[in-house]
Amino acid sequence: MSSIREVARxxxxxVATVSRTLKTPEVVSPATREKxxxxxxxxxxxxxxTAIQFRSQRTRNLVVLVPKIxxxxxxxxxxxxxxxxxxxxxxxxxxxxxxxxxxxxxxxQLVSSRQADGVIQxxxxxxxxxxxxxxxxxxxxxxxxxxxxxxxxTLDNRAAAREMTEHLIACGxxxxxxxxxxxxxxxxxxxxxxxxxALAAAGIDFDESLLLPGDFTPPSGYAAAxxxxxxxxxxxxIFCESDEMAIGALQCLRExxxxxxxxxxxxxxxxxxxxxxxxxxxxTIAQPAEAFGEAAVEMLIALIEQRPLExxxxxxxxxxxxxxxxxxxxxxxxxxxxxxx
Amino acid sequence: MSSIREVARxxxxxVATVSRTLKTPEVVSPATREKxxxxxxxxxxxxxxTAIQFRSQRTRNLVVLVPKIxxxxxxxxxxxxxxxxxxxxxxxxxxxxxxxxxxxxxxxQLVSSRQADGVIQxxxxxxxxxxxxxxxxxxxxxxxxxxxxxxxxTLDNRAAAREMTEHLIACGxxxxxxxxxxxxxxxxxxxxxxxxxALAAAGIDFDESLLLPGDFTPPSGYAAAxxxxxxxxxxxxIFCESDEMAIGALQCLRExxxxxxxxxxxxxxxxxxxxxxxxxxxxTIAQPAEAFGEAAVEMLIALIEQRPLExxxxxxxxxxxxxxxxxxxxxxxxxxxxxxx
DNA sequence: GCGTGATTTGTAACCGGTTACATTGGCGAT
DNA sequence: ATCGCCAATGTAACCGGTTACAAATCACGC
Numbered sequence: 045m046s047s048i049r050e051v052a053r054x055x056x057x058x059v060a061t062v063s064r065t066l067k068t069p070e071v072v073s074p075a076t077r078e079k080x081x082x083x084x085x086x087x088x089x090x091x092x093x094t095a096i097q098f099r100s101q102r103t104r105n106l107v108v109l110v111p112k113i114x115x116x117x118x119x120x121x122x123x124x125x126x127x128x129x130x131x132x133x134x135x136x137x138x139x140x141x142x143x144x145x146x147x148x149x150x151x152x153q154l155v156s157s158r159q160a161d162g163v164i165q166x167x168x169x170x171x172x173x174x175x176x177x178x179x180x181x182x183x184x185x186x187x188x189x190x191x192x193x194x195x196x197x198t199l200d201n202r203a204a205a206r207e208m209t210e211h212l213i214a215c216g217x218x219x220x221x222x223x224x225x226x227x228x229x230x231x232x233x234x235x236x237x238x239x240x241x242a243l244a245a246a247g248i249d250f251d252e253s254l255l256l257p258g259d260f261t262p263p264s265g266y267a268a269a270x271x272x273x274x275x276x277x278x279x280x281x282i283f284c285e286s287d288e289m290a291i292g293a294l295q296c297l298r299e300x301x302x303x304x305x306x307x308x309x310x311x312x313x314x315x316x317x318x319x320x321x322x323x324x325x326x327x328t329i330a331q332p333a334e335a336f337g338e339a340a341v342e343m344l345i346a347l348i349e350q351r352p353l354e355x356x357x358x359x360x361x362x363x364x365x366x367x368x369x370x371x372x373x374x375x376x377x378x379x380x381x382x383x384x385x
Numbered sequence: 386m387s388s389i390r391e392v393a394r395x396x397x398x399x400v401a402t403v404s405r406t407l408k409t410p411e412v413v414s415p416a417t418r419e420k421x422x423x424x425x426x427x428x429x430x431x432x433x434x435t436a437i438q439f440r441s442q443r444t445r446n447l448v449v450l451v452p453k454i455x456x457x458x459x460x461x462x463x464x465x466x467x468x469x470x471x472x473x474x475x476x477x478x479x480x481x482x483x484x485x486x487x488x489x490x491x492x493x494q495l496v497s498s499r500q501a502d503g504v505i506q507x508x509x510x511x512x513x514x515x516x517x518x519x520x521x522x523x524x525x526x527x528x529x530x531x532x533x534x535x536x537x538x539t540l541d542n543r544a545a546a547r548e549m550t551e552h553l554i555a556c557g558x559x560x561x562x563x564x565x566x567x568x569x570x571x572x573x574x575x576x577x578x579x580x581x582x583a584l585a586a587a588g589i590d591f592d593e594s595l596l597l598p599g600d601f602t603p604p605s606g607y608a609a610a611x612x613x614x615x616x617x618x619x620x621x622x623i624f625c626e627s628d629e630m631a632i633g634a635l636q637c638l639r640e641x642x643x644x645x646x647x648x649x650x651x652x653x654x655x656x657x658x659x660x661x662x663x664x665x666x667x668x669t670i671a672q673p674a675e676a677f678g679e680a681a682v683e684m685l686i687a688l689i690e691q692r693p694l695e696x697x698x699x700x701x702x703x704x705x706x707x708x709x710x711x712x713x714x715x716x717x718x719x720x721x722x723x724x725x726x
Numbered sequence: 727g728c729g730t731g732a733t734t735t736g737t738a739a740c741c742g743g744t745t746a747c748a749t750t751g752g753c754g755a756t
Numbered sequence: 757a758t759c760g761c762c763a764a765t766g767t768a769a770c771c772g773g774t775t776a777c778a779a780a781t782c783a784c785g786c
Contacts, residue, residue, distance in 0.1 A: 047742055058766045063744060073764060093498040095742040098439040099771055105478070113467060114658075119460040126454060126481045130488075135495070137446070138479045140467045147471075154476070157434040262662055291662045298664055317455075321603055321632045323639055323664040388772055399736045404774060414734060436772040440741055 046087035055083035066091070105135040105160040106344060107151055111143040111167050115260075116288070116316045117333055118166060121186060124337025125164060132345055134161075145169065155180050162344045168192075168230050181347040185340040187231050188357075195347065197339035197358040201231055204329045204362040205238030205283075208311055211327070211364060212281045213246045216372045217309060221254040221279035223268040223289050235285055235313070254279055258289045265289030269296035280308060280373040287312035287319045287328055294322060294369075305371035315365055324368035332360050387428035396424035407432070438499075446476040446501040447685060448492055452484040452508050456601075457629070457657045458674055459507060462527060465678025466505060473686055475502075486510065496521050503685045509533075509571050522688040526681040528572045529698075536688065538680035538699040542572055545670045545703040546579030546624075549652055552668070552705060553622045554587045557713045558650060562595040562620035564609040564630050576626055576654070595620055599630045606630030610637035621649060621714040628653035628660045628669055635663060635710070646712035656706055665709035673701050 052059045057076060065072045065080040072080070083089075097103045106129055110118050122138070129136050137160050139151040148169060154160050162181035168189045188196040212220050222239050225232035236255075243250055253275065256268035265284055269292070272279060284290035290312030297304055304310050304324060312319055315330035339358055346353050393400045398417060406413045406421040413421070424430075438444045447470055451459050463479070470477050478501050480492040489510060495501050503522035509530045529537040553561050563580050566573035577596075584591055594616065597609035606625055610633070613620060625631035631653030638645055645651050645665060653660055656671035680699055687694050 045742095048744095049742080059743080060745075060767080061765060064765090067744080071764075076764080090494070090497050092439075092742055093495070093500040094435060094439040094442070094444060095499075095771095096744085097500075098433075098435045098741090098773090099743050099745095101435075101771075103435060112464075114457070114460045114464045116455070116457060116460070119455045119457070122479070123454045123481060126479060130481070135500070136479045138463070138467060138477045140464060140471070153431070154434070156431050158436075159434040159438075159476070262658065291659065294664075295662050317603065318632065318659050321636050323635075325636075386772095389774095390772080400773080401737080401775075402735060405735090408774080412734075417734080433772055436741095437774085439743090439771090440773050440775095442741075 045092070046089045047092070048089070051080065051083045051087050051089050054087055055079045101158060103135075103159060103161055104133060105137050106162050106164060106341065107137045107139060107154055107160040108164045109139050109141050109148050109151060109166060111141055113138065113140050116318070117286075117314050117331070118186075120316075120333035121166060121337045121340075124334030125341055126337070127334070128338040128341035132341065134341070134345065141167075143167065152180065161348045164340045164344055181344060183340050183344045183347065185336045187229060189230055192357070195343045195353055195356050195358075197336055197343065197360055199331055199362050200359050201234035202238040202241065204313070204364075205235035205285075206242045207238075207362075207364050208283055208313070208327075208329055209239045209242030210245075211366065212283060212309060212311065212370060213242060213248070215281070215309060215370060216374060217279075217281040218246075218248055219251070219254065219277065219279040219281070220248075221256065221272050221282045223256045223258045223265055223282060223284040223293065225258060225260050225285045227257065232285060239283065258285065260286040260288055262288050262292030262295070265292030266296045267292075269293035273297075273300055273302075278308070281311070281370065282308065283311045283313075285313050287314045287316045287326060290326055290328070290369075291318065291322060294326075304369050309370040309373070311370055315363075319365075320367065322369065327367045327370040328365050330363040330365050332362075335360050386433070387430045388433070389430070392421065392424045392428050392430050395428055396420045442499060444476075444500060444502055445474060446478050447503050447505060447682065448478045448480060448495055448501040449505045450480050450482050450489050450492060450507060452482055454479065454481050457659070458627075458655050458672070459527075461674035462507060462678045462681075465675030466682055467678070468675070469679040469682035473682065475682070475686065482508075484508065493521065496523075502689045505681045505685055522685060524681050524685045524688065526677045528570060530571055533698070536684045536694055536697050536699075538677055538684065538701055540672055540703050541700050542575035543579040543582065545654070545705075546576035546626075547583045548579075548703075548705050549624055549654070549668075549670055550580045550583030551586075552707065553624060553650060553652065553711060554583060554589070556622070556650060556711055557715055558620075558622040559587075559589055560592070560595065560618065560620040560622070561589075562597065562613050562623045564597045564599045564606055564623060564625040564634060566599060566601050566626045568598065573626060580624065599626065601627040601629055603629050603633030603636070606633030606635075607637045608633075610634035614638075614641055614643075619649075622652070622711065623649065624652045624654075626654050628655045628657045628667060631667055631669070631710075632659065632663060635667075645710050650711040650714070652711055656704075660706075661708065663710065668708045668711040669706050671704040671706050673703075676701055 048059050048062050052062045062080050065077050069077055108125055126136050141147045152163055155163055165184045166186045168187045183195045184192055185197040188198045240250055256271055258264035258268050282293055284293055290310055294310055302308050312326045312328035315328045319326040319328050343353055389400050389403050393403045403421050406418050410418055449466055467477050482488045493504055496504055506525045507527045509528045524536045525533055526538040529539045581591055599605035599609050623634055625634055631651055635651055643649050653667045653669040656669045660667040660669050684694055
């Protein structure tokens with residue numbers, strides 16, 4: 045591999061001159077520049093990035109800690125991260141943590157070992173954040189804690205859930221079930237608050253039996269829907285905290301011969317690509333997934349380059365997307381020609 | 386940041402001894418080891434990875450070139466890559482190329498610049514592969530060329546498409562449309578061959594008008610299905626080269642009030658997670674997405690570490706998954722109670 | 727007590743860039 | 757002609773590990 049010294053030899057100049065020609069050409073005379081460029085060409089010189097990283101103590105790499113890469117929502121966030129990082133000439137080091145704290149910690153060491161300049165966390169994780177963020181450039185997007193020790197970008201989950209619940213109430217529903225995410229998730233807690241806000245505002249009593257646990261995956265939505273169907277008095281609408289769970293629930297309802305939205309309304313959260321391709325297309329809350337990625341990169345790079353942040357904690361906009369899976373329970377009483385049973 | 390020299394000073398030994406204690410402890414006396422470990426602890430020493438990479442000329446990073454991260458299939462492949470790489474203590478540098486050759490070339494330079502030790506290409510790309518693979522450790526999985534200049538792992542796309550077409554023929558279909566992928570893709574060419582193999586074996590004439598172009602996305606499947614519905618004689622079955630296109634086509638058929646599989650059978654390819662949650666659940670070809678990632682990593686690391694490969698070109702197994710979107714056209718004549726029109 | 731070989735440790739070069747500082751040369755002002 | 761200054765270039769240290777080679781130490785047999 046040709047090094048800068050080889051180029052210097054070919055050009056008949058010193059290594060410093062070669063380095064300067066490549067980094068700060070304005071301090072080198074045009075004639076010398078010419079010679080150096082010719083020598084670079086002749087030697088097929090490619091700068092050794094690891095040497096540059098080593099010398100500069102900067103890698104221009106970002107570590108992304110993601111619980112599950114294959115999740116459609118996270119995949120979009122990562123896509124946004126990748127896009128934004130590329131524009132700033134940063135690389136993206138991807139780490140699938142499976143939500144495992146040990147793996148997260150292990151990867152974060154990449155940063156303390158100078159293998160990357162900063163960390164993007166897509167999941168709230170107290171002890172790790174608290175211990176590390178003081179010393180590590182780090183941002184937290186998507187799922188964040190109440191008092192995050194680092195810059196964040198998130199949704200107003202409470203307001204979003206409230207809007208969706210209000211939409212269902214406006215349709216005329218009063219028994220609205222909710223399929224939740226994991227108990228410990230701040231996401232779930234906030235969405236539950238929004239749900240209860242809307243119920244309270246409408247004077248509807250909160251019914252604990254309409255609250256089902258899930259884990260954001262289709263099978264968990266399926267299982268939760270099954271349990272809802274065994275209830276003595278069924279809900280007329282189900283609000284799922286993720287589209288994936290809604291899709292699982294939809295499957296269950298279809299198998300049970302329950303028409304959506306004819307007999308039961310169904311709403312999701314995330315607006316993944318397949319939401320609009322469901323039968324019926326899913327009413328949901330759109331999240332700006334790619335924008336989360338972009339915000340994360342923008343804030344993290346500001347942190348790394350010690351530039352001040354205009355906004356420490358960003359709240360990105362959500363949007364209620366009403367499609368065909370939600371409707372008035374009045375229509376439900378009329379039944380549907382599509383009903384299998 | 387404490388360096389090895391700081392540790393050496395604290396332990397009262399030379400830097401070489403510290404280095405040896407950490408890398409080859411067996412050549413260091415137990416008493417010295419003890420002292421060094423204590424000093425490491427006291428100094429809070431963390432090895433500088435970039436220094437190690439620079440010195441060893443090995444980064445233990447792999448570059449993954451992926452056309453579209455947010456694609457559910459690729460996301461699964463990446464997940465497999467990440468998993469396997471992690472097990473071998475390699476990192477994954479993710480690059481979204483959008484199928485852009487320039488971006489691909491730019492990222493491949495990361496390797497020639499020693500930022501990574503090898504490249505995984507998830508897409509066939511002649512000029513780049515030919516130019517680079519001679520000098521670069523590189524593997525190509527998922528979509529590969531006929532005479533690939535590097536190790537590969539792929540599906541027997543021809544056999545898989547033949548199986549699916551045979552399944553449709555066995556159901557009784559004779560007018561079987563195909564929604565293809567991009568013209569230049571080897572994937573598409575092979576699947577088309579398999580489709581024609583099956584038709585020929587069954588004595589069915591190939592009908593060019595039943596061949597529709599697509600780009601693997603739902604909207605392209607939707608558009609292609611629309612065009613099929615304008616045909617004077619409609620097909621009784623549609624075989625899509627990706628589940629995403631099948632989902633788009635399904636949407637179109639639903640909107641047109643055409644029952645699946647009552648009036649028309651529909652088949653996909655990939656077996657993405659949502660295939661089984663479609664209405665009706667989609668008959669498709671399952672691909673071992675994660676296994677592609679694992680195979681890629683295994684082969685690439687062998688290449689990097691100059692170990693011989695048992696198999697240069699792997700063919701991973703596919704599986705025909707028959708669900709409810711395909712059925713006999715006899716049933717179609719009977720109509721369906723579900724039909725909207 | 728001394729030579730021999732094995733074990734343990736130290737010294738310093740090295741990887742490939744960057745950059746502080748030194749040096750050289752050219753030019754204008756006095 | 758001399759001085760001063762600036763632009764252009766060169767020399768060499770440096771980043772933090774690894775490792776070839778040298779040196780020191782030790783055990784052991786004669």
